[in-house]
Amino acid sequence: MCRLAKEYAIKFLQINRPNFELDNISDYLLSDDETILISLLAIIYRDLEGLPKALEIWLKLKQNYEKNYKLKTPNMAHRDLLTNIALAYKHLERWEDCLQAAEEGMDMSLNNHDMRTYSRHLHLKGWSLLKLGRKDEGQVMYKKFLMFAYVLDGYAAMKFETDKKEYLAEFGDKLDLSLAWD
Numbered sequence: 001m002c003r004l005a006k007e008y009a010i011k012f013l014q015i016n017r018p019n020f021e022l023d024n025i026s027d028y029l030l031s032d033d034e035t036i037l038i039s040l041l042a043i044i045y046r047d048l049e050g051l052p053k054a055l056e057i058w059l060k061l062k063q064n065y066e067k068n069y070k071l072k073t074p075n076m077a078h079r080d081l082l083t084n085i086a087l088a089y090k091h092l093e094r095w096e097d098c099l100q101a102a103e104e105g106m107d108m109s110l111n112n113h114d115m116r117t118y119s120r121h122l123h124l125k126g127w128s129l130l131k132l133g134r135k136d137e138g139q140v141m142y143k144k145f146l147m148f149a150y151v152l153d154g155y156a157a158m159k160f161e162t163d164k165k166e167y168l169a170e171f172g173d174k175l176d177l178s179l180a181w182d
Contacts, residue, residue: 002047009041026063035061036077039084055088079108079117086124099128119148119158130170142167143177 013020013034020028025038038061046054058081065078082105089098102124109118126141146160146167153160164175 002044006041006044006048009037009044013037013041022057022060025057025060026067028064029068030064032075032077035064035081039077039081042084051088051091055085055092058085058088076114079105079112079114082108083117083120086121090124090127093131095128095131098124099132102128115148116152116155119145119152122148123163139171140179142171143179146175146177 010020016031016034017028022041028034030038038057042054042057042061045057061081062085065081082101086098086101086105089095089101102121105121106118106125109115109121122141123145126138126145128138129135129141130138132138146163149158149160149163152158168175
């Protein structure tokens, strides 16, 4: 099924761009529809060839955004792209890269008033800090994420109880969401 989806997606891209090549994604001036399709194509490649190939495609797509000055435009596809990149780094256990991608995603989300995506990056930042040995900072980020998860429970695939269990497994059997206010 994935192979067929890959074949059809590439054929669709070749309708407007007969010489379309994945290696040249960063060189094209892509429409919004092409951008979304290529991001979905990366997911197909993830299932067929593994996460490193998907990450490679997403990074080329990100280069395309940077090269074509599309970063300033509020665009949900771009925010989702940044989330996919950060998640890929997390699953590949590339914690420094994940932290950097999460921080970039947090900035983009705040600039576009997108709390759903912001909370996802907050979670990834907390997890990265934790894995980098910065437990106190990671715990603070994770507490902030849990507050979002509590408020947004059931929305945007957030499950407070699931996230709470993850927190408790990492930080102990007591949930204390108090934070120091500066």
